[in-house]
Amino acid sequence: MAAQTQDGTVGKALALLDEVAAYGRPVRFAELLSDSDLPKATLYRLLQTLVSQRMLSLDPDTGFYTMGSRLIRLAHAAWQTATLAPVARPHLDQLSSQLQQTVHLAQLDHGQVLYIDKRNAARPIAMFSDAGKIGPAYCTGVGKAILAFVPADVLDAALKQQSWFRHTEHTHTSAESLRADLKDIRATGISFDREEHEPQIICVAVPILDDLGRPLGAISVTSSTLRHSLDDLAGFAPALKETAEAIARDASAYTIPGASPSGITGA
Known part of the structure; x- marks a missing residue:
């Protein structure tokens, strides 16, 4: 995943959402890190923010990230309008x-x-x-x-x-x-x-x-x-x-x- 520096933190967060979605399945931090150009600390911070905003969901038992409930609602609204x-x-x-x-x-x-x-x-x-x-x-x-x-x-x-x-x-x-x-x-x-x-x-x-x-x-x-x-x-x-x-x-x-x-x- 190429870092999206031209749009700052927002661009990086959206690029990270694209990356998670591209897997087409739940994905762990280690997989994202191996495919990412972002530093480990930056990747972890962005993931935490996306989870807290319910754009991503993290299963604490398995460590898997998936699309979050807020993102799903936004996607449905976009599909409708x-x-x-x-x-x-x-x-x-x-x-x-x-x-x-x-x-x-x-x-x-x-x-x-x-x-x-x-x-x-x-x-x-x-x-x-x-x-x-x-x-x-x-x-x-x-x-x-x-x-x-x-x-x-x-x-x-x-x-x-x-x-x-x-x-x-x-x-x-x-x-x-x-x-x-x-x-x-x-x-x-x-x-x-x-x-x-x-x-x-x-x-x-x-x-x-x-x-x-x-x-x-x-x-x-x-x-x-x-x-x-x-x-x-x-x-x-x-x-x-x-x-x-x-x-x-x-x-x-x-x-x-x-x-x-x-x-x-x-x-």
Whole structure:
């Protein structure tokens, strides 16, 4: 974990919260210390403060740190007031019931994909994406669906924030390769994940566009190559587009505090 000196103690504390959350499980002090650039005394002091503020919880018997009750309440409030999730929820429910497939709702955050809601298929498939997780924008269907419709300057900034890590043999590993894909997505309004992030995991996605054609987010149907082909998934595109339009209509009367019209923050 890199020390966040530019924002002082607050920045360091928030970076520490990110680090604890990234483990995806309870974590002990020794593990945090081994991954941290912070001095031992500073790390311990920040942890004590976060625990006292109920942003983290410490089990005195096991020594494990987990997310605190206050942080959970704040996260729930953010989900309710600062994302598309509440507006989209009934539409996702209807789409999930209609298709019986895995459905994702995502927005762009600092050039990456933030999954903000999910409906599992009638027969769930194990995959990376869950609500609350951050994924790479350059190799996910929802990420590409959003990037294809952001303004040029926002796209340039977002591309600089990609890692270009080759997750599979199908992953885009350069901005040039991705830009060609985004051009096709703009022409069709449909984005595909062709096993670009996870082997055997494929999806079809469409952007959720406001009245000016700016992306508020994206929705997708995700499956496995063991169950569907890309042509199969393309058949879900009309239902996805209809749902995206319905979400956009409802979102027009709903203000998302702090959300950029481009669908990307911190770029």
